[in-house]
Amino acid sequence: MKLSKYFVKKLRNEGVSEYVIRKLQEKLSTYQEIPTKVLKKIVEKVIEKYNSALIEPSENIGVVTAQSVGEPGTQMTLRTFHFVGVKELNVTLGLPRLIEIFDARNKPSTPTMIVPLKKPYSQSKDKAMKVAIKLEELLVEDILTDHETDENAMEVILYLDKDAMKSRDVKVKDLKALLQKIKNVKVLYSESDPSVIRISPLQQLNIKQLNKLKDRVLNLKIKGISGIRRTVVRRVDKEDGTFEWVIATEGSNLKDMLKVPEVDRNRVYTNDIFEVYNVLGIEAARIVIIREAMKVLEDQGLDVNIKHIMLIADAMTRTGKIKQIGRHGIVGEKPSPLAKAAFEITTKHLYDAAIRGAIDELKGVAENIIVGQPIKTGTGKVKMYFDIMKYIENLAS
Template identity: 45%
Template sequence: MLTERVLSDLTKAVIARDKVKITKKQAESIIEQARVAFARARIDPHEAAGILTAQSIGEPGTQMTMRTFHYAGVATVNVTQGLPRIIEVVDARKIPQTPTMTIYLDDSKRSEDDSKNALEAKKMAAALEVTLTKNIADLNTDVAQRRLVLNLHKGNLKQRNMTADEVRDKLGRALRLYIEADKESNPKVLTIVPGRQTESDKDVIPSYTELLQLEDKVKDLRLKGVPSIQRANVQLDDETGEYYLSTIGSNLTRVSDMDGIDRSRTYTNNIMEIYDFLGIEAARQAIVNELKLTLEGARLEVDDRHLLMVADVMTSEGAVRAIGRHGVSGTKHSILARAAFEVTVNHLLRAGIVGERDRLTGVAENIIVGQPISLGTGSVELYYVPREN
């Protein structure tokens, strides 16, 4: 039986071949051919699908390089590739080594003028990038006067799309202190005294420890941008001529809340973020996408069904689990299967203490005890009854 999705794909394929109208006989022929192809591609009952998947991914995996980085578009955005990336995905790492996002702007931010589109993309990049105080000012600690002096960089402020008045206002609200400026409008130097909350508090004499604590706090204070987005680069898609952003760092939840973002095309390589924000089905598809992208990057061809098998096993319990003793292998029902993977003594000891039983239904446990496995020819029982002449 063909699903609605398959029928939809067949329809799109017909339209792509400039076939606007087809006869009833042609439609029945296409559906019949698709049904035959489906039947031919279907796996046999009781086939060892997991072993086939492991071999089909493991063998090409030996050809993968151990290189960690490859430059994605520009030399400033590094992305983990090859075997290290495959390990990251199947280990279900909470934070990948090089988290990155691809962000597209929605229709409200696009026009027919390329220069305007580039400007909008730059504005969005400036809004996304984390701006710390140390990025836009030189911090000098005046120990004698017990104060912190900030010399603002005009060029850096312009690049980050910020003003000196904005910096002063944000520092005042974040620190809840009075921020003294060398001039009221567009100041160049800001002075902060620990403990001084209003302009009239001129008699406050802070300690040296308070001054150092304030310096540490001000230096890494986030004035603007989305947390974890260290850098956002504007790039041009050569095929569509559309500007998009490629980031170092990822924060899908916060980026999706911003105006002007096309949420349907915004993507992150952080699978756990996708799971937290969009759910388990989206995480399952992200696992397939990331595995396929990494294998194709290494010029290796693996059938999609093997990648789907890995994704299904990792997400079958409603959460993203690692393929290891802290995830899939460590939560198997069989004691012997768990013990065969890692920390053998611990599993056997714990099972003995609680009186756990092993039903010997899987592959590993039957091999350990020397029995035929319940797959392939071992899945059926055949008896030969000779005929009497």
């Protein structure tokens, strides 16, 4: 059954969006035949439903959003930690994560990435594992059994872990080359025991400086992407029956991850909103805000319509930067001193306004409630005038 041109035109004339028309057509195509009478009723019902779902001009959608997110938010459990997948990767969820998103914190407390791979790597676990190991950040510290500072000889001594080096595919030669790059030190190897490396500084150092040097050596990066502390290879089953292996990581570094050739770069995802903002721009950050917030809410079994979250994300990204919802973000930028005073730290805002000689134009909601005027939203937005002369004329005739 197809929607005839007449009905499509009717729907369009009533202002129904193309998306709804397309969806309706899709739905109708599953039916064999529908009498025109019934079809007419369906179309009329669609128009009615569509119009009733529209927001009217000057409706306070922000308040509706605040309520729709706030009330379910009170039901959220404070259980913060949650294990994802079979192997545990810690991810902050629930209320703490939601606060993190809306407060626009610079770094999430548990940054993670989802890294899909290109074709041959995504199909076999072994290949995916190999890529995962390559991505993981490997520090000098990770391939040692022990380390110490010799305070008599003023040396840093490293004891290499042969097994760890083998499993992570690190050669002594590479390590030597890396250590050689440190300035002002001499690297000594004993011929008898190749697993011992001694690093002696060329200058006279005190013990504090020696310990500093040790820390620097231990934190040298051998390979991998800095920030990626752990990786877990995970199987993802898709809806069409196929599957792929993806890498989930602890720690996030979007910029460097986009340089790895084995990675399906177009689909790399991170939960670090600011990183997305810096690398992919404000629009991508908006999408990540929506996704992350929806993920938290859905995870807790809360049914919040995505439109509310979209409104919040739009408000947060309006100025081209990510602004938190709160005193330093959206509310903080209101021009009205009375509105700011009504929100938090009343006296400070009033003093500031007095010092600056600020003017309140009484355009917002809070200001008008303070001075006892009708607010200029909803039905208060429009004015009605009564033409008494015409009324009298009408009465007379």
